[in-house]
Amino acid sequence: MEDAKQLEAFEAKIAAGQKIEPKDWMPEAYRKQLIRMMSQHAHSEIVGMLPEGNWITRAPSLRRKAILLAKVQDEAGHGLYLYSATETLGIDRSELLSQLHTGKAKYSSIFNYPTLTWADIGAIGWLVDGAAIMNQTALARGSYGPYCRAMIRICKEESFHNRQGYEIMMHLAQGTPEQKALAQDALNRWWWPSIMMLGPSDDQSPNSDQLMRWKVKMESNDAIRQRFIDRTIPQADFIGLTIPDKDMKLDAATGHYEHGPINWEEFFEVIKGNGPCNAKRLKARVDADKNGAWVREAAMAYAAKQTKDKLVA
Amino acid sequence: MSNDSQWPVWEVFVQANPGISHKHVGNVHAPDAEMAIQNARDVYTRRSEGISIWVVPANAIAASSPEDQGAFFEPSNDKPYRHPTFYKIPEGVKYL
Numbered sequence: 001m002e003d004a005k006q007l008e009a010f011e012a013k014i015a016a017g018q019k020i021e022p023k024d025w026m027p028e029a030y031r032k033q034l035i036r037m038m039s040q041h042a043h044s045e046i047v048g049m050l051p052e053g054n055w056i057t058r059a060p061s062l063r064r065k066a067i068l069l070a071k072v073q074d075e076a077g078h079g080l081y082l083y084s085a086t087e088t089l090g091i092d093r094s095e096l097l098s099q100l101h102t103g104k105a106k107y108s109s110i111f112n113y114p115t116l117t118w119a120d121i122g123a124i125g126w127l128v129d130g131a132a133i134m135n136q137t138a139l140a141r142g143s144y145g146p147y148c149r150a151m152i153r154i155c156k157e158e159s160f161h162n163r164q165g166y167e168i169m170m171h172l173a174q175g176t177p178e179q180k181a182l183a184q185d186a187l188n189r190w191w192w193p194s195i196m197m198l199g200p201s202d203d204q205s206p207n208s209d210q211l212m213r214w215k216v217k218m219e220s221n222d223a224i225r226q227r228f229i230d231r232t233i234p235q236a237d238f239i240g241l242t243i244p245d246k247d248m249k250l251d252a253a254t255g256h257y258e259h260g261p262i263n264w265e266e267f268f269e270v271i272k273g274n275g276p277c278n279a280k281r282l283k284a285r286v287d288a289d290k291n292g293a294w295v296r297e298a299a300m301a302y303a304a305k306q307t308k309d310k311l312v313a
Numbered sequence: 314m315s316n317d318s319q320w321p322v323w324e325v326f327v328q329a330n331p332g333i334s335h336k337h338v339g340n341v342h343a344p345d346a347e348m349a350i351q352n353a354r355d356v357y358t359r360r361s362e363g364i365s366i367w368v369v370p371a372n373a374i375a376a377s378s379p380e381d382q383g384a385f386f387e388p389s390n391d392k393p394y395r396h397p398t399f400y401k402i403p404e405g406v407k408y409l
Contacts, residue, residue, distance in 0.1 A: 023379050070359075077356050084322075084340050093319040093342065149339075157360075296320065296344075303345035 014215055019145035022088035033216050034144055035089050036105075042082035043100045043107035047281050049075045051115040052124060060118055067164050068121065074161065078154045085146035101286050109267060110197040112275030119172055119186035125165015127187075127194040127232065133158045134228045135198060143215035166235065173239040180240075187236065188244040195259070196267040198225045204264065229257050322371040323349035325356075327363035335367050343368075 006025045013020065020026055049072050056072065059065035083093050099105035110128055115121065133155060140151035172183035199205060199221035211217040236243050247260030269275065320342040326335035338357045343349035349368040357363070377385055393399045402409050 021379065023376070025380075073355075074359070077359065080341070080356050081339060087322070097319070296318070299344035299348065300318070300320065303348075306345060 011213065014143045014213070019148060020143050021145045027214075029210070030214055030216065031089050033211065034147065035086060035091055037216065038082055038086040038089075038147055039091075039096045039099065040106050040108075042079050042086060042096065043105055044111065045075050045079035045082060047100075047107045047111045047285060048128075049079075050281055050284050051111055051113070051277075052121060054115050055118060055121050058118070059121075064168070071125070071161050071164065074157050078150075078157070081150040081153060085144075085150045088146045097289065101282070101289060103273070103282065106271065107281075108197055109270040109275065110193050111281060112270050112277045113189070113193050114277050116189075117182055117186060119169070119182040120190065122165050122168030122172060122183065123186035123190040125161050125163075126169050126235070127165070127190050128197065129158050129161040129165060130232060131194050131198055131228050133162060134224050134231075138218040138224060141215070141218050166239075169241065170239045173241055183239075184241055187241050191244050192263065192266075193270075195225055195229065196262060196264075198228065200264065200267070201225075201262070226256055229259060230255075233257055320344050323353070323368040324371050324374060325349075325353040326367040326369070327353075327357055328365040329363055331364065335365065338362075340371060341368070 007027060010020070010025060010027065010030075013024075020030075052068060052072050052075075056065060056068050059068050083096060086096060087093060096105070100107065115124070136151050136155050136158065140148050140155060142148055142151075169183050169187070172179045174180075202220045202222045205221055233243055233248070245260045247258070249258055250256075251258050270278070273279075321344070322340050323343055323346070324340045325338050327338045328335045341349055341352040341356055343352050346368055350366055353366050353368055358366070389395070
């Protein structure tokens with residue numbers, strides 16, 4: 001059978017560490033899974049602009065404001081790289097956006113939490129972008145060429161996001177007792193959602209051998225979570241903030257931190273749409289799309305008119 | 314409206330420094346060439362990655378097909394004499 005032969009060649013290519021490119025033959029399940037993952041990733045980037053955009057007008061200094069603007073602009077760019085990479089799989093952006101707006105497609109659970117104080121902007125850059133980098137550096141080693149290239153670009157830019165967030169937390173932690181309390185409060189609220197955003201634990205989310213073999217998924221959720229925790233705890237210690245997990249302890253034998261039980265019920269509730277801000281986030285996206293429709297139409301009409309004028313002249 | 318497209322796709326090529334080729338970096342959606350160039354600047358050169366941008370309507374690009382890769386490029390595979398290393402030059406002969 002032709003398919004079996006093609007599948008064999010496809011798997012051999014991946015096993016040899018080669019990338020799959022858009023016009024190459026690929027199994028339908030591979031294409032579907034990538035569209036699901038990559039579009040979810042793209043949606044997360046643009047929905048992720050909302051909680052941070054909330055603080056642009058209230059950033060505490062011009063320096064912080066310029067930085068936050070640049071960061072939010074980067075997130076828009078990341079969304080665009082990812083939509084563009086997803087389109088190479090034969091689906092167009094209007095379809096992807098309509099899946100987001102109708103609730104058919106998901107985005108990261110983390111963006112359904114509110115940004116209550118300025119310190120939350122620090123916590124997001126430090127923790128949320130930090131966790132995202134762990135996930136994305138793994139994905140950059142995957143098998144689909146356009147996705148890997150987008151990941152590499154994104155990881156380079158995320159490093160700035162991560163550091164500016166830590167810097168915000170550091171300054172607050174070294175400030176007045178009130179400022180330090182603000183930083184601690186943000187850490188308390190963002191810690192658990194940040195480690196949950198890396199996905200359900202391995203026993204609840206068995207990675208199929210197939211996805212691993214096809215290098216769609218590179219590492220298990222728990223492995224990525226462990227690395228994130230191991231790297232982040234010393235960073236918290238350094239600025240004198242406390243991770244809100246009483247059970248957290250270093251296992252001297254393995255060198256890894258062991259965390260307390262994660263409230264997966266909360267995670268699944270947020271995924272289902274019952275987080276604190278799900279409805280608000282989706283409404284903001286749908287409104288932006290609807291209110292921008294006339295701009296897209298006008299720009300197309302203008303472009304058509306220019307072409308016509310050129311033909312007449 | 315049914316024609317609420319996300320605008321046509323333009324492939325983007327960026328020249329990083331003077332004297333080197335433009336290189337494909339990705340694509341953007343835009344209604345016309347002018348906005349495609351502006352969008353490409355915002356999406357692909359936010360950190361001084363380029364000094365010049367080309368945009369090309371994606372549907373204007375024709376490409377060789379991966380299935381034919383072997384046969385298509387085969388003619389060059391059996392001509393090692395096109396490479397300078399094919400020729401054995403005695404030691405001591407200079408500037409060759």
